[in-house]
Amino acid sequence: MNERESDEPHGGEAYEQLGELYDAWCAEVVEDVSFYVGLADALAAELGRVSIDVVELGAGSGRMTEPLAQAGHRVTAIEISPSQLERLHGRIERESLQPLVTTLEGDMRTVAQLVAPASADLVVVPFRGMLHVTPERDAVLAAIAQVLRPRGVVAFDVFHPSAEQIELTHGRWLHRREELTRGGRWRFQERARYLPEFAAEAGGLKLEVDVRCRWKRSRQRRALEFLPYADPPEHDRERHATLELQLVPAERWAASLAAAGFQLDGAYGWFDARPLSATDDDSIWVARLDPLPATAVAGPCQPS
Known part of the structure; x- marks a missing residue:
């Protein structure tokens, strides 16, 4: 078997194969939770609301869905793996969060078919989920733009070692x-x-x-x-x-956001919201449609 050829499960099938062990495998990935929840809270405050409508792409077993809903936000969680979605359902039921969470089985590339136009305030793609669709990022970001309300925000993190x-x-x-x-x-x-x-x-x-x-x-x-x-x-x-x-290099994500009609609120080198530098291996992107000239989301995504 050469480096390219493999009979291992890939993509959504890989998450199916990990099954319940997915949660154990990524149990120590917690640093992004406060960032994304804080972003949702800050956007709600900016809009003068208690809560907002969030779409989460690549929701997995609910690692981010649960804290977003616990913070009072309405979450539409989209996940391609049936077994991960089943675990997400169990997590939401145990915490009695069903009134706040809608789950959809599907591919993030079809978000514009799964979610009503202009119905979301925030779309998040945590845990480097966009790297599964990097070659189609322009189309995916354009689809995300369709489901966002005016001045809606998209946020995601990626890796470029x-x-x-x-x-x-x-x-x-x-x-x-x-x-x-x-x-x-x-x-x-x-x-x-x-x-x-x-x-x-x-x-x-x-x-x-x-x-x-x-x-x-x-x-x-x-x-x-x-x-x-x-x-x-x-x-x-x-x-x-x-x-x-x-x-792909970090600058290509910035270019793709611009091509989809987004303007940056912030680009960060880690979830502590430090500004992105040329030496960072990770980047977190926060951008919005039709941003207000002098307004940016406060809180964890505010550039220092």
Whole structure:
């Protein structure tokens, strides 16, 4: 098998393969939650409302949906993976948030067919979700513009690693985290493979993220009252998935936003809202349709 060829699940299928372990794999990704919730709160305050209408693309199992709804916002959560959407439903039901959350199974590229025109105040695409549709970003951003109200806001985060970052991680299996069960533990590893020869456009990179989940039995069973994951059956003690992403330099995201009719409120190098610099490997983009000349969303997305 060469670097390009793989029989691992990709795209939505990859998230299906991870199933309930998706939450364990990304459990430590929390730094973006306060940013996106704070952005929604700030936009509501700017509009003189208690809450706003949010569309979340690539909602997964509800990692961002839940805190947005807990803050009182009305969320339309769109997710392509049926199993992740099922977990999202369970999360929302446990927190009694059904009145605030609408769930739709679908591809973010079809958001203009799934959501009524000019019905959203904010569209968010967290956890680098836009990297799944990088080659079609102009069309996706144009579709997002269709569902936003005038002066509506779009926000998303993406990744564009430096040469140094690529050299440090390319092709190496890295330990991500572990998750205890009563009789053992899940160990999560991932490997990044940067494949410029398969990039969708000149100057870009194809990134394949291989995720490996392995369960190993412990010598003694744990006497803890509650653990989120049970010991897996013998046939399900190892899972693999490959996420395919397309990377482009940061400035191309700015150009695509402008082409779709957006103007920047802020471009940041991390979720602490520090201004984006040329050395940042991540960027967070906040832009709006027809922005007010002297007004920008206050709070976490306000440039320093």
